[in-house]
Amino acid sequence: MINMAAVKLQKSVVSQAGKHTASVIFLHGSGDTGPGLRSWVLDVLGQNLAFENIRVIYPTAPLRPYTPMRGAPSHVWFDRHKISQHCPEHLESIDSMCDHLGDIVQDELRAGIPKHRMVIGGFSMGGAMALHLVCRHHQDIAGIFCLSSFLNKDSAVYQAVENAQRPLPELLQCHGTSDELVFHDWGEKTNTLLKKAGLNASFHSFPDLNHQLCRQELELLRSWILNKLSI
Template sequence: MAAFSNLHKCVVSQTGKHTATVIFLHGSGDSGQGIRTWVRDVLKQDLAFQHIRVIYPTAPLRPYTPMKGAQSNVWFDRYKISNDCPEHLESIDSMCKVLGDLVDVEVKAGVSKNRILIGGFSMGGAMALHLAFRFHPQVAGVFALSSFLNKDSIVYQVLQNNEAPLPELFQCHGKADELVLYQWGEETNALLKSLGTKTSFLSFPNLYHELSRPELEQLKSWILKKLP
């Protein structure tokens, strides 16, 4: 745990008074700087706000089973990229603790937890779903881009017995995505909705496993709606 406790972060600062925070998690094998650059290239500008700080942390290097144990910057390990296998809960839960510390730092800096959004792309979106729904349900919302949860995810099990308010989910997925299948994302959204989560699901017909400008513009609008 100690090796993971001080994540490298790329930050896009607010231009005015800091009253809210977005934590944006990259996909497997990427970095905080990498996805910040990708977002900027797609939008032709940073995802930036007058009052919202955007934090892009980098996942630690760890052995990654789908790459035959090679080291990669991933938020957690997977037995395989599939929605019908068990989750690697040990690595998921340890990273939830590390990222939870990042949430706590923002709270200690004066940002109320209900003024924090957590989300990400691909594996980053799945990580955000675990972090928000299982450990920090008081956050303003969670977003997942080209992401999914395993069909027997512990997230669903936790929510079955939940009576407290849940964060709203904003989800986007490309119909042409062949790495993280569109059906997996759609199923994740439907299951979370059936368990009491307020959800939105935007599909993009010609989008592969990537970011697009229309998607990010929709995300920016949603962020401003949740964190005015």
């Protein structure tokens, strides 16, 4: 059995060209790794997601038994009872990973980067993990982004947004219209419920895109990051 308390997340980093004044934490989807997502972004965009003053961090989720794969080990941020919007969240594993990812936030704070100079997001499961991390634990960062992501209909994130005592960061959410793994409507419903709960959220559809990244989406994300973290 994996001792999750002893886990230290590995990180793949795209360093800034100049002085480090801001950070992006970009979480991969289930079964991927930080280096895998970094390479995928490079392949799609034709270059690294890189900036003059912004460090981009790609953590890797630890190997853990994953119930939808009949308990086979996979690099996943949390477990799921099954992939369905109608089942309860596996909050024990989500909360444990919030603690580990919080250590990465603390590393950036120690490097002199305040939370209002950070954005956190991810692809698929990584986007859902980012929503839990930010909306429930780090509400004072600059922004959240979710690519091809969704939440279960009774997610703890909705309650956290409703009960927030301060304005929450803006959410950028993107989804392909041809996504057969995580239906576009599921992602759009997540966005609608987050808005209803009080989050400032935008939703961008990409025609004919399946459960993938595309260049247009990453270019939108790049511009959004620069807007959130402009000096």
